[in-house]
Amino acid sequence: MKLNIALLAGDGIGPEVINQAVKVVDAIAVKYNHEINWTSAPTGACAIDECGEPYPDSTHEVCLAADAVLFGAIGHPKYDNDPSAPVRPEQGLLKMRQKLGLFANVRPTFTFPSLIDNSPLKRERIEGTDLVILRELTGGIYFGERGRKDNGNTAFDTCTYTREEIQRLAKMGFELAMTRSKKLCCVDKANVLESSRLWRETVQAMEKDYPEVSVSYEFVDAVAMRLVQWPNSYDVLITENLFGDILTDEASVISGSMGLMPSASKGLHTSLYEPIHGSYPQAAGKDIANPLATVLSAAMMFEDAFGLQAEADAIRAVVNKSLAEGIVTEDLAGKNKAYKTSEVGDWLAKNV
């Protein structure tokens, strides 16, 4: 196959981890006889430096033209303590999500048996955890009207959802549940919020179309608790944008494998694959960052965007092999030898 991939490396460790994924994907292409056409484009703080815009139109064109987008990370410390700066890297992220129509963020949390003891949770709490949170990504309070009144002394944000926005996300949730254990949890705050009541009634009305899926409805505060207590009691969860932001991050640390968790954002115009970790500026340029989450994001891309299952499986297999043989970066090395980011990438590419 001929595959066009947009490459958005971004800031911090983004370029380093992306480079390793490129090596692995190129090796897969040789093995399975694909032709990869990579197109790089700037985004994030580095795009602001280059052209004053965290998600330039030219980058958007590259994404639209591609079959899928592989994304590193964005964010730079110089913007961290100034959330009201006129242009910030995160704005690029939000603009990208909206313009590409990436309405569903798919965030799996699973465990690697060899890494389970890295979890802050006790082994018996986390063992067997394998859940997916579907976070709505282009609606809610992230994109509602906001502003100031009373000479700047009152601030407001609006959370708005339409039935269609909920339906398309929920449909993805039901369909995903059908391929897994047929358990779906709708997370909301329907005891307080009108938008949550619309979520709940919309999902309830869809239940009849998926008679095999058993659906539960839980309040976001209760889910924040149970994710720590019994994460393995969950399977597929669907939720709105802000709750999803909090819960996916909470879920990401419980597995002990934060540096390995991939994600996908799917939508109307294309789909985007990225590691869930951030731009980790302290490690930038040091060739020490763990590239596995980005490599596993590329596996998700083969599976979801290109429908190429064997290629996805091959990437996952070589990642498991690197873990088993200890070809890992310092975050996972423990007392053993730590490999460089680039060494891990080279090893993976050679062993696919």
Next chain:
Amino acid sequence: MKLNIALLAGDGIGPEVINQAVKVVDAIAVKYNHEINWTSAPTGACAIDECGEPYPDSTHEVCLAADAVLFGAIGHPKYDNDPSAPVRPEQGLLKMRQKLGLFANVRPTFTFPSLIDNSPLKRERIEGTDLVILRELTGGIYFGERGRKDNGNTAFDTCTYTREEIQRLAKMGFELAMTRSKKLCCVDKANVLESSRLWRETVQAMEKDYPEVSVSYEFVDAVAMRLVQWPNSYDVLITENLFGDILTDEASVISGSMGLMPSASKGLHTSLYEPIHGSYPQAAGKDIANPLATVLSAAMMFEDAFGLQAEADAIRAVVNKSLAEGIVTEDLAGKNKAYKTSEVGDWLAKNV
């Protein structure tokens, strides 16, 4: 002293746990020569049954007239799967908070050395945790304008904050930090929300009045992670209503002592003390619920509302003694004998 206490037992296990706190408080009153005047009033599902209103005006009058309110729990399963029922117990809770002006919910999370192994977290992660979350309780998206448009197909909720609302909560946070380790964390989502930017700029402007307090600003998603990873890195946290709802619940399960965590809600007209656990309907009437969180809430009441430190310390001491001697309910008994709720209350009252 003459102390007028409003007693809102509520639903489920509320009445049972409240009864034990009453026994302990009465014993303290004898020992320290106070006169307690208890006035009971209905609230929650039982108030709906009695008078069609989860927080009747008559109950409000009782609260206003009292020096403090001791509260059990509200909520009943018959309302659980119907968040759009016209009258629900939670509405009583929200009305009570608003009418009593309870703008600050104070939720400590600390560990009991003897219970640390109940935590889902590993011992080394949770040991030494002693933090307090101050949650704003009468503003934000809980009390903003909400509704439907487009024939019910669009729903919206509004989050609004004024500078004054933020200042009074933050002031409490700074003052609390001064009595502890002088570390304050302001939790927001200032990279997205305008209301969060107002939070951040308001707290930043107050820093100069508390030069000894070192203030950090963190995004809610990052805090949801770090609470699981390194809870003992936090001390005092301040946050808005919805973030506080999620984070206080998350924090409550990490200590392993959920059944022991008290809370206070402070405000304009009175202050209210309650266990953080819910109405636990499955256990109602069985005399098995753990009363210690309610008893410790009474200790907070003596300290905060009445300024009676010795009495508060005496309650905490007898609770520690009951834990040390294993006079505990089934949730804490492990393989040892489990005492009934009422037996624990009797023992505490006898041993203060």
